[in-house]
Every structure is written in structure tokens, then in C-alpha cells.
Amino acid sequence: MSPLIEVRGLRYRYEDGTDALRGIDFTVYPGETVVLLGANGSGKTTFLLHLNGLLQGEGSVRVCGMDVSPRNFREVRSKVGMVFQDADEQLFMPTVLDDVAFGPLNQGFPAEEAAARARSALARVGLGDIEHRAPYHLSAGEKRRAALAGVLAMEPEILVLDEPTTYLDPPAQRNLIGLLVSLPQAKVVATHDVRFAAALATRAVFFDKGRVAKEGKLDEIVELFQWDWGT
16 A cells, blocks of 8 residues: 655754754555644644645655645645644635635636535535634634635545644534544644544654654553653
8 A cells, every 4th residue: 555645854944943853754544544742842733834835844755646846736735635723824715615615716626616515515514504604703613614624625635634623622622523533534633632632543653853753553652742741
């Protein structure tokens, strides 16, 4: 089985001289869910932004057999659906339906098909009855689901989620877990929430100061994670 994501020797330095990534190796296979654990500033978000070319460092990043490079950005970004930590970064159109249809429209689908894809995605995340509401009227949980619907409408092969439980109350977290478990895509999820991680994945990668400090079975990694961060 060929990997969907294959990263080798990835390094990235910010303009202020901070070495955010220091030689990351990482692989994800079809249908797999992998959680990224680690403290704030350990490199998780910086790493995720390399998976669809929002950042570019040194080393090799391949997605669905393609190098993540400018000539492939359009196709790579159709394969990798990213849900940011702050859902407001992804919700900017007048209505929820407009927001969710934005991705398919930019993929070149006609307006009617883009709207149909958007409605299907909204129904899947349980927001089919609020398509005409303004995004800023949504609760935190609804915004998170609307952002995810915008990604699902593009039918990616990989879902990338950065701290998806931020601002969510326990019922909203349970709803999100049920939704993510039901989705067939491979998933890469950065989180501080060990219980959330355990509900989704059996494999974890622990980031520390821009390096992969440990990876393997989630329960083994959680032991290290709890020892370091007291969660």
C-alpha cells in the first residue's frame, strides 16, 4: 500500500530565526488516523501547514504521489482538506451555504453542482437547516462543523485538523468525534486533548521542539504526554 503522505527530512526556519521543524519524517496510509501531540510551540501547526503548501521548508513532502510544490498546489489542495484551529479564518461569505460552496466553485464546478455539494456536506455535518444563516451567528460548535463541511464539499482524500476541539463544549466534542469516526478519509489531527485523541486514533506522533520525539501506539505516547504536560 502506497502512503498518502510521505515526509522526509522536513526543516523550516521562521524569519526571526526560530527553527520550527528540525528534520521531520512522517507517513500516513489510506484510511489511517494519526494524532499529533505536543506542547504549544512544538511545531505541530507549522508541520500541518506544509501538507498543502501553505508553508514550504527544506526536505521532501509528498501527498498522493505528488511533490508539494507550486506546480502541484492546485491538485494537492484538492486532495488535502484543512480545518484550521480558528474556524473564523475559513468562514467569510454572507451565508453558510456560500461558504461551503466556495471550495467547489474554485475547483471549477458549475454553480448548481457546487451548491449541491455544499448542501450534501452540510447535511452530513448536521447543519442542513441553517444554510442561509450568516456564519457569525453560529455557535463555536456550528462554526467548526461548517468549516469541516466546506472541506468535505471538495471531497478530499485527506483531512487535516488543527486543534479541532478548541472552544467546543463536551456535547459538541462528542458530536465531532462521531462525525470524524464516520468519515472514510485518512486524518491527521493535532490536539492537546488526550481523550479526544483516543476516540479517533491508535497511532500518535509526539512533537517536541520541532522534532519527532516519539511515535507509535497512542497509549504508549499518552504516557509520555501526560508525564511531560500533566494532562
